[in-house]
Amino acid sequence: MSSQPPPRKQIVRMRVNGRWREDAVADHALLVDYLRETAGLTGTKTGCDGGECGACAVLVDGVAVPSCITLAARCDGHSVETIEGMAQGGRLHRLQKAFHEQLGAQCGFCTPGMIMAAEALLRKNPKPTEAEIRSALSGNLCRCTGYVKIVKAVQIAAEAGS
């Protein structure tokens, strides 16, 4: 519609929640927009104007990254995990279960990013201390809980083991 030529796109292959996808992606597209708009995975949220709130955290090759300042094209050939990939076999992931049961989620908007950040922590450090949990989640803002029940949920999930 606009007078400019359409944005340049490249074919990007990405393993999203275990399945390979292939999409035409503009170079300037952000991973969060790719996930939400192209892949339809709206569980990943945006809460700020770039890199400030952590609501968009997803795992790329197993580590948490803010998808709102990550270019989708740079994830070509990589594995991306989002909140939608966490529950397996008809059962909630232990972090999801703990966040639900401990009220780690109130409004729920920071929850997907929070759970992904916690998952990255537990994969690296299965028995974190409270200080380690707080540090690992320090890039994820929550406005409802004061983090009290979030920290508790992660502790309980850690105790539950994988």
Added chain:
Amino acid sequence: MNASVPGTPANARRGIPLVDGVEKVTGKARYTADLDRTGALVGRIYRSPVNHAEILRLDVSRARALPGVIAVVTGDDCPHPYGVLPVAMNEYPMARDRIRYRGEPIAAVAAVDAETAEQALALIALEVRELPAYFASDEARASDAVLLHENKEGNLERAVHHAFGDIDAGFAEADLVREVSIDCAEVNHAQIEPHAALAEFDPLTGRLTMQSVSQVGYYLHLMLARCLEMDESRIRMIKPFIGGGFGARVEALNFEVITALLARVAEAKVYTELTREECFLTHRARPQTTTKLKLGMAKDGRLTACECEVIQRGGAYAGYGIVTILYAGALLQGLYRLPAVKYDGYRVYTNLPPCGAMRGHGAVNVRHTFEVLLDRMARELGLDPFDVRRANLLEAPTRTLNDLMINSYGLGECLEWVEKASGWRERRGKLAPGKGLGMACSHYVSGAAKPVHWTGEPHAVINVKLDWDGVVTVLTGAPEIGQGSSTMAVIAVAETLDIPPDWLRVICGDSEVTPKDNGAYSSRITFMVGNAAIDAARKLKGILVDAAARKLQASPDDVECAKGSFRNARSPEQVLPFIDVVREALVNEGTITVKGTFTCPPEAQGGKHRGGAVGSTMGFSYAAQVVEASIDEVTGEVTVDKVWVALDCGHAINPLAVEGQIEGSVWMGMGQALSEETRYLDGLPAHASLLEYRVPTSNESPPVDVHIVETNDPNGPFGAKEASEGALASAMPALVAAIADATGIDLDQLPVTPDRMMDALIERRRRARREATRKVAP
């Protein structure tokens, strides 16, 4: 399963997870930004680059001509002022003739994609004649200041003057009279979900469907009808999942009206999502407040008189301003016994984004000032901070001087618990250097007993539907925004019917399906909707008991209903499962729908004085907290190490959720005390990001020990009162008291950022040096 067994104390019960929690932890919950936007146009708002100006020319023709632009709207498209208070509607969704703050919407476009919408904004031409702009209350109140609103002399939106009791006699009786002036910075809700709205106008039916982040679908519905000159019946409001509110969305917001206007002009679906910066520009939060307070105190700590002046820097439009300035005065009372109260409040128009309601609406900054002064006077009289509060406790039932009704009052028990849990008696004064303990109290209303739009309807209505499949569906207009209101309604119905909550479903917030509800504000839902839910459930229970009696061939009086089944008390072996009773009840009747209501009686609706309805409520929650803090004297950094808090919520319908609300509110108060503030540079928001607006991270957030006090309010649902706002306002003064305990420094400004703390530490050093020289000098 019982979340709410009467007789079992809240702290021994667990409660249940949120009924919509699984969607939230799996990413399935659809917030406004996640809705199906197939075919939707992208809405974008053109905002004022200047602070205060007359519009000389606004030319949108080039934007309109850009291929891909489907609709452009300006102030011309809506000549109707709107606002949440019928007496103070002075805002247009887009400025007409006059611009009053930087960032005010002036025009908007709907285009096929975001890039095109962006380009269109750049083609809008605006010519203005700039006017002097005022960013501080005193500048705006100056006698020669240009008026922001023609009929508002002195740029005052409202001046309040209230006096109760004999103020002179009160001060005369005092052994100590002290005064403070405390400045609290403006803060923002900063809910993590940015504002968004999806509006669809169907030209074939003339109907508008609106989905947005609103906490008050009904008020938004009213304002859309007004601004779009549409019949209310042509508008449908649907509430998606909402990512927090805290008051940010308790009035119709300009972007919502604009999105609807765009949809109608475009005859299409339009989606508008604000940036975080635009959320800060939309604002509607707690105003910068200067509170001057004078208290009289007897030697034993009894308060004898209270004189208070509050100046709120309200921003450019009315919003809730009148209510905020009235709350500030009204809620001086209701926490302690006060024999005389004089209040002067000034709500000032300034050229900044409009303020509004935020968690603890109106009460927070005044309570902070009150508690801080109380603490300092206690110190001067050699009284313990706990003892000075105890010297002023109320006794329920009572009414305050300004006619607020108090039927339950657990502040004494709150004090007792936090005093003990924090080890106050053993530990205070004996902590390591740089550490201190402070305490404070606070309270808040359980819903405004008089809603802003008075219609004569009940304060809350709920429908409960029961059908052949045995599902009990609770239909409520009460907006679930993360606070757990839907879960509360489910528990209220399930407990009354004595069936597992899992057998219930909730439909929440669809104007074509659910009964009207005033919305999620002033902590009204638990008290009002909770009571309505119980009322509906009792009616349904009556129907089921009658049906069971028919089937058991027993008298209804003999039918016992427990744990999901019905039996004949006279022959207990006769047991009917729930579903059998349901089907019996449906014979000749079909689907059952019952309605429950709740109405605040006139005696709850406040005093007869002007503005007396604000502050009036069915019941107050009460909170006490102790804060332990550390101060780094090298860097001025203040750390909250731990908080102990007790809250009297009457009865915890869902203890898990009550705890969550208390933790969250204490923490939000801590944020206001430590790091949160909005700052403007020549009217531009320097704080308009989550980097510069410093919501505390998990690293500096303390553990919070919560204790629930249950006083069983005679009118509350199962005895319940509010639980989500009452504990906020004591967080700030408790921290300031802890800092005073640690350093001997009395702080008169919030937030206590490291630079402010450092300034105070330097000042203390200077003073000590001055005093030392004075002593040395002959």
Added chain:
Amino acid sequence: MTRPIHDFRLLRPQSVDAVIEARSMHENSRIVAGGTDLIVNLRRGIGRPSVLISLDGVEEIGQTFVSPDGARIGSGVTIAAVLADRELAAKFPALAAAAMTIAGPSHRNLATVGGNLCLDTRCIYYNQSEWWRASNGYCLKHRGEVCHVAPQGDRCHAVFSGDLAPALLVHGAEVELAGSGGRRRMPLADLYREDGRAHLTLADDEILVGVHLKHESLRSGYAKVRTRKAMDFPLAGVAVALDGNVGALRALRVALTGTNSCPVLLQGTDELLGKPVDEALLKSIDKLVQRQAQPVRTTLASANYRRLAAAGLARRLTDSLATGNASVS
């Protein structure tokens, strides 16, 4: 749906030479490493490069080598990788301490050593949206004529806020640069100049490929003040490295960030060598910091505070390192 970033082409060359070639071929290009600084700015409409040259495919710069004599850290090594490297932390404690304070954990997984060293300078008048900056008539750093922080002056005062630079400066780091003219090494301090608009001395076709550190068995630490304990740039950051003890210092280096348009390696510390670490020495350090730190109002926190906090941190760090108190980060 985020606000669209302007259209650009992303190149992902696989070698340093290819990066330099791409750089010389595309005039309006920018290098992107982790992107945690650059992409945030692009999202706010700061700069419109037509080409981004990504370093993520360049293997050479993604490695760290530690030997008994020192270390070479590739510019593409992530902050998280620095933190995970125990050998590095043992030899250069200030580096790990500084890395731990950068942004939040997920940023540290993307952000790189090179990116942090080349971090754009920051200012409350600059790190704002396009609407904001346009409404304010832009500023000297980008598209405008006036520095709103010091309107009378003729320079940009935007402040350097990288945390790693001071830590590396006190460990005597050198940087390795690659350009069309070949490679060169220079002291890290020479990478910078005191100009908020152009604080890096890199030539247009040059990129930072690595950092070289010599092992000197210094005790070191880094401390920073900020309003929050995560997700905040330093209002002032201080690194100290020293050798000796309370009786006499054999080596002392102090470096600052968050106070000037470039990181500052404190001058005049050599004169304190051989002296005991007592109140007089700490006072001297305090004075040196207060004189050489030149914060102006680029942040909402006051400039004076940042100066005082920097001085206070320098004193405390020196004291605790000299007395062997390890808890200094």
